[in-house]
Amino acid sequence: MKITLLGAGAWGTALAIAAARTPGADAVGAAQEAAAALAGDSVQQVQRVRLWARDPLQVAAMQAARCNERYLPGSPFPAALELCAADEAELAPLCAGEDLIVLGTPMAALRGLLRRLRGLQVPVVWLCKGFEQRTGLLGHEIALQEAPGLAVGVLSGPSFAKEVAAAAPTALVAASAHAHVSQRLVQALHSRTLRVYANDDVVGVEVGGAVKNVLAIATGLCDGLQLGHNARAALITRGLAETVRLGLALGARAETFMGLSGLGDLVLTATGDLSRNRQVGLRLAQGQSLAQALDALGHVAEGVYCARTLAHRARTLGVDMPITQAVVALLDAELSPAQAVQQLMGREPTPERP
Numbered sequence: 001m002k003i004t005l006l007g008a009g010a011w012g013t014a015l016a017i018a019a020a021r022t023p024g025a026d027a028v029g030a031a032q033e034a035a036a037a038l039a040g041d042s043v044q045q046v047q048r049v050r051l052w053a054r055d056p057l058q059v060a061a062m063q064a065a066r067c068n069e070r071y072l073p074g075s076p077f078p079a080a081l082e083l084c085a086a087d088e089a090e091l092a093p094l095c096a097g098e099d100l101i102v103l104g105t106p107m108a109a110l111r112g113l114l115r116r117l118r119g120l121q122v123p124v125v126w127l128c129k130g131f132e133q134r135t136g137l138l139g140h141e142i143a144l145q146e147a148p149g150l151a152v153g154v155l156s157g158p159s160f161a162k163e164v165a166a167a168a169p170t171a172l173v174a175a176s177a178h179a180h181v182s183q184r185l186v187q188a189l190h191s192r193t194l195r196v197y198a199n200d201d202v203v204g205v206e207v208g209g210a211v212k213n214v215l216a217i218a219t220g221l222c223d224g225l226q227l228g229h230n231a232r233a234a235l236i237t238r239g240l241a242e243t244v245r246l247g248l249a250l251g252a253r254a255e256t257f258m259g260l261s262g263l264g265d266l267v268l269t270a271t272g273d274l275s276r277n278r279q280v281g282l283r284l285a286q287g288q289s290l291a292q293a294l295d296a297l298g299h300v301a302e303g304v305y306c307a308r309t310l311a312h313r314a315r316t317l318g319v320d321m322p323i324t325q326a327v328v329a330l331l332d333a334e335l336s337p338a339q340a341v342q343q344l345m346g347r348e349p350t351p352e353r354p
């Protein structure tokens with residue numbers, strides 16, 4: 001299988017490392033490998049992985065170090081991982097002969113890349129999580145506008161790039177309306193350390209991946225203010241309820257949010273200190289401004305950029321999302337951290353429901 005990953009940030013790089021480290025190591029490939037080992041035969045490497053970056057200087061630096069020192073230091077590249085730099089105008093011919101294209105860029109770049117690739121006959125999936133700022137659309141909605149003929153999907157779930165690159169046990173979900181796209185992802189990435197589950201609820205998987213980033217900011221704030229484990233548990237639980245309400249309004253299935261892209265991703269991003277969105281909340285609780293928090297972070301925190309868009313889309317659908325609204329007010333400096341907590345705790349009592 002020939003795979004090209006477009007975008008050499010932390011997550012795109014980590015997935016490229018994982019794919020190149022275990023070529024062809026899906027369930028069938030593992031069985032074939034075991035049989036070959038018993039027979040004393042060599043195991044053929046059946047997967048070629050290529051990582052593309054827009055900046056030729058970044059590619060040259062990665063090639064020299066055999067590592068992405070800028071975005072994922074300490075994670076060496078497998079020998080099988082190829083690097084590539086090309087102008088965006090050349091991406092369509094570059095990708096035409098591949099078996100799978102994975103977009104590892106932030107949400108802001110998704111529309112432009114889909115437009116470049118709209119004529120391909122190759123499955124195209126993305127890793128980014130969030131709502132497009134200008135339009136409020138999710139990834140699959142952007143794809144319908146820009147490349148309705150593409151067979152597309154999304155890979156999501158609880159995953160820190162550093163741990164995936166280090167081969168720590170991880171489980172992800174591959175979602176697509178096209179069964180062959182999900183299965184292509186499973187075939188490409190499923191291994192002894194990376195489990196990939198197929199799902200056809202693209203809306204639910206994307207909503208879960210987008211909303212959890214905003215909720216992680218809130219949980220980081222909660223922990224930064226040392227409000228305790230009770231408060232953290234309440235925030236995560238009621239945040240999940242907000243996610244379900246929005247997802248159902250957009251046509252998702254409720255059970256999706258009990259899975260990897262819902263509860264799983266929310267728990268990881270809200271509680272794990274490798275989470276950039278959680279770090280934003282922690283820094284705001286310490287008295288830093290949003291600009292200071294983002295400068296210290298040095299990476300994109302998608303929750304910051306999609307919070308307002310998320311809140312706006314929820315309002316247009318008539319969906320109540322008080323935690324999200326409090327995060328937006330905090331990011332806009334309309335509320336202090338303490339005031340945001342007071343606003344949430346001061347709401348009128350209501351029955352518990354999703």
